[in-house]
Amino acid sequence: MSPAPSRQKLKTACDQVAATDPALARAYEVIGVPVWRAHAPSYALLGRLISHQQISLSAAAAIWGRVEDFLGDVTAGNMLDADPEAIRACGMSRPKVAHLMSIAEAMVSGQLDLERVCAAPLDEARRELLAVRGIGPWTAELFLLYAVGAMDAFPTADIGLMEAHKRLGTYDTRMETRAFTAHAERWRPCRGVAAHLLWGWLHVDRARGAAPGGG
Template identity: 70%
Template sequence: MTAPTRRRLKTACERLALADPALARAYETIGVPDWRTGEPTYSMLGRMIAHQQLSTKAAATIWGRVETFLGEVTPEAILSASEDDLRACGLSRPKVAHLTSIAEAMVTGGLNLTRVCANDLDSARAELVAVRGIGPWTAELFLLYAVGEMDAFPTADVGLMEAHKQLGRYETRMESKAFTAHAEIWRPSRGVAAHLLWGWLNAERARDSAPSAK
């Protein structure tokens, strides 16, 4: 796993703050955001699949059961487990199918995460999304966390769109297509913009959940 240096992040944040008032407010509030990182493994991809369309708490509970059941979550371990066993952990049938498809691709060599991490951004994206079960959102998150690509960007991420709406003081949240188009002004640092928005949103949630002083 890797991450951009703090100097590169600071430079990108300053440019983004000039390009978009919403990002300027995020940067003013949280400063240079911490970059999320993760090991480029099958388990990382699997965890992302498990978290799709679920609350963080629910997904963590389900993935915890998978880890308890399998021990180390590897392609071989997933392929050796039955669908019923994986479903008993709380995974939906489509998610089991996606996890199995990704595991098969890694075992056969159709997906090589070492190669993905070494490739240019477009080639890396193409290899990831060619696998059934890895959509654009999952691919972009992997490129952000495991590769440290500063322009990778999960365009349909609801949290990002909501944070931008609040920071931009818009009455309504942009639709995905409009948000993707708007994000073009953030190139080549859309991934940094994502971290600014996530960082601000998490800080707001933490503040709102903090116990009130009596």
């Protein structure tokens, strides 16, 4: 079963958040109801999120592709069986390799149970994820969005979200993380839907810029 909210739930939520913020209203006008980024709950998803931290999408995709090619089936067990230096050779930094190993150990030991996370109330699910060394707030919130379909999960420090909101809101400067987090409070309990509107708009805007004749 897909973790994505139904299209009707998304539309209702889009109507709600668009009414609270002109920037979201503009995004909604451009893209309509966004496609939810749904993924199966797995170690591979957590690993991919770790690989995408603080580097460009294209670089992260290339690095994680090499990890997938090396491991074959990306599971916690296969990661623990691998030589950490071989994972580093795929392009992963030493801290990220340590995080991948720590998360794998937590899953194999039962400290982290993704079925339990997906079935738990949002705050409990968040606590279980954050208790694992290597899973920070950004990774936890994205997992809750993608694998659980939590409509109020929200990666507050996501640069793409902050940049999209700045441009849609015609602000002179991008909000700092603390200010953006406070601003996003008005979008509860649908902050994850707001995130999908902003990501969706950013994707369309980038595609326009990449098209022949684009800016």
